[in-house]
Amino acid sequence: MSLAIQHIEKSYRNQQVLTDIQIDFQPETLYGLLGRNGAGKSTLLNVINSRIFADKGSITLDGENLIENEALQNRVFLTSEDNLYPKSIKVNQVLKLTEAFYGGFDWVFANHLIKAFKLNPKLSFKKLSTGYRSILKLIIALCVPVDYIFLDEPILGLDASHRDLFYRALIETYSERPRTFVISTHLIEEVANLISEFIIIDGGRVIEQKSAEDIQQSGATVSGAKELVEDFIQGMNIIGMDRLGSLVSYYIKDYQQQEVPDGISISPLNLQAYFVKLTQREEEK
Amino acid sequence: MSLAIQHIEKSYRNQQVLTDIQIDFQPETLYGLLGRNGAGKSTLLNVINSRIFADKGSITLDGENLIENEALQNRVFLTSEDNLYPKSIKVNQVLKLTEAFYGGFDWVFANHLIKAFKLNPKLSFKKLSTGYRSILKLIIALCVPVDYIFLDEPILGLDASHRDLFYRALIETYSERPRTFVISTHLIEEVANLISEFIIIDGGRVIEQKSAEDIQQSGATVSGAKELVEDFIQGMNIIGMDRLGSLVSYYIKDYQQQEVPDGISISPLNLQAYFVKLTQREEEK
Known part of the structure; x- marks a missing residue:
């Protein structure tokens, strides 16, 4: 039981966009799909959802070929791009069309969210x-x-309060009815606590697939007063840093367990720092 | 010398979108324009840039009426919306059209940025x-x-490294040729150190216009080990909190200067926490 992406390749003209993509999406799991701008994330999502055809490779759902099987494709969903909506369609019409197409819709939760976000269902999409x-x-x-x-x-484009509302809504519906969500985002730290598996793509390839826990355990965050911390981390593999008030946090890859002076605290590695380091280009160093 | 927005009002059908907006944009200043989703930010920017007409009020540039004065309007610029570009136009054509329209373009800096961001100038906009x-x-x-x-x-939609590249490019060009930038964004903490003046709009009104410094001085961030901090801040006006590793930071409005126990540090107020609190709705409390 899984959604299996096998050896997917895709190029436009002479440019290779996806190379030998292999991912096995498990049921009832929350995935984060991370990648730099231009890494191939959206192309991959479009291929998985049959909006673009791959040049090579296969996609199967529970062992059956997904491509050109409409019944199976209805078990997989990708958020639409703006230009896929008719121009004058209204918000509530979009919801009804979705229900008609997928043979069901959670209206109770939808109406709760429409109210919470103050979305006006009578507005047209283009407004x-x-x-x-x-x-x-x-x-x-x-x-x-x-x-x-x-x-x-x-x-x-979501403000901070609305982002928080979305994260809480995701957890709520997932707890009630576990299913697989794959979220592509650039605000990595904000989703760090929601996600169980991270897939990182760069230059059209999957360069890492790890649990959030494994990434966070692959190093450490060393926090405390600036002088104290900077003295302690000498010689370590520093991959990033942040300030919070007058405190600093340094992100250390391959941190070795050791005795820690008073005033310094050790915690799991920061995911965003890890990602930025992993996908950094030569000229950005 | 300023770009003065005076008593601007705008409504769509029966809905008031902008109410008595008054802002005096000074030359050579970096502004942040903050507001919740739906607060009226984009409408305001469109009105200032003559893409939408206001129902009431006036906009003057150095004392002269901006509306219907094309020569003056060429001294004010707003980033385009996607649907304003012809569908098949290429990146380098967009740049050349911009030069033709505004009578000049900083090609040296543009080519530097195109390279740094790895933007392909031969691609069409829609790709x-x-x-x-x-x-x-x-x-x-x-x-x-x-x-x-x-x-x-x-x-x-920019990844973390590209966001950082943009902030550095903005500072670089501003230092060389100071001019006024007004940036609307939802990633408040990321721009906190760039911006000198913040304008906060909510429900179509300017609810606050303050320097970054004044906001940061209107409260404090109290950081340190969890138990220590939570003991210290009892009875204070808490407007938010964050964790960094095993440390916490609480954001306190109207913080009173006082003696601080060892292990606790006091620093300027967090802007995002201030903004979220200021624009919070009754049902979100």
Whole structure:
């Protein structure tokens, strides 16, 4: 039982965009799909959801070929791009069309979210701001009766309170009805506590697939007063740092367990620092 | 000498979107424009840039009426929305059109940024991903020969390294040729150190206009080990909190100077926490 992506390749003209992509999406799991701008995330999501055809490779759902099997494709969902909606369609019409297409819709949760986000269901899609277009799309994604749900940058343009509301809604619906969500995002730290598996793609290849726990255990965050911390971390493999008030945190890869002076605290590695380091280009160093 | 927005009102059908907006944009200043989703930010930016007409009020540039004065309007720039570009236009054509329209363009800096961001100038606009559309728009905004530049969510869809690259490019071009930038964004903490003046709008009104320094001085961040901090802040006006490793930071409004126990550090107030609290709705409390 899984959604298996096998040896997917895709190129446009002479440019290779996806190379030998292999991912086995397990049921009832929350995935984070991370990658730099231009890494191939959106192309991969479009291939998995039959909006673009791959040049090579296969995609199977529970062992059956997904491509050209409409019944199976209805068990997989990807948030729409803006230009896939008719121009004058209204918010509530979009929801009804979704229900008709997927044979069901969680109206109770949708209406709860419409109210919480203050989305006006009578507005036409084209009148929605960037933030509210994202809100409509994430409401649909959380309410379709589908086993594998892909969200491409669901918090694009969302303010801080609305981002928080989305994360809580995701946890709520997942707890009630576990299913697989794959979330592509650039705000890595914000989703760090939701996600159990991270897939990192760079230059069209999967360069890492690890549990959030394994990544966080592959190093450490060393925090405390600036002088104290900077003295302690000498010679360590520093991959990033942050300030919080007058305190600093340094992110250390391959941290060795050791005795720690008073005033310094050790905690799991920061995911964003790990990702930035892993995908850094030569000229950015 | 300023770009003065006076008593601007705007409504759509029966809904008031902007109410008595008064802002005096000073020359050579970096502004942050903050607001919840739906607060009216994009409408305001469109009104200032003559893409939408206000129902009431006036906009003057150095004392002269901006509306219907094309020569003056060329001194004010707003990043374009996607649907304003012809579908098949290529990246380098967009740049050349911008130069023709504004009578100049900083090609040296533009080419430097195109390389740094790895933007392919031969691609057509519609083939660009969300992130690369943002990158094209911010390159244009940083290179037009204009005195007042408005950027509507310039980092939409940008990865962490690219966001950092943008912030550094903004500082670089501003230092060389000071002019006014007005940046609307939802990633408040990331721009906190760049911006000198914040304008906060909510429900279509300017609810606050303050220097970054004044906001940060209107409270404090109290950081340290969890138990120690939570003991110390009892009875204070808590507006938010964050964790960093095993440390916590509480954001306190109207903090009173006082003696502080060892192990606790006091620093300026967190801007995002301040903003979230200021614009929180009754049902979100």
